[in-house]
Amino acid sequence: MNTVEGRWFKSTYSSAQGDDCVEVAFGEGAVLVRDSKDTVRPHLTVRREEWCRLLEFAART
Incomplete structure (x- = not known):
């Protein structure tokens, strides 16, 4: 799964110190997740449907 360089973005809930950041x-059809402190390591690929379920779950908790 490839993305266009520069399309990664950080959560607005990330800490101000930058030590707890997920991007x-x-x-296409998936959401890519990585640690912003270690962008060389492979990213996690999640299907969009699962990403939406995760966000719905997080909004309820």
Whole structure:
């Protein structure tokens, strides 16, 4: 799953110190998730349906 460089973005809930940051990018049919402190490591790929379920769950908790 490839993304266009520069399409990664950080959550607005990330800490101000930058030590608790997750970045996401939207690929074709999937959401890509990575640690913003270690962008060289492979990212996690999640189907969009599962990403939506995760966000719905997080909004309820």
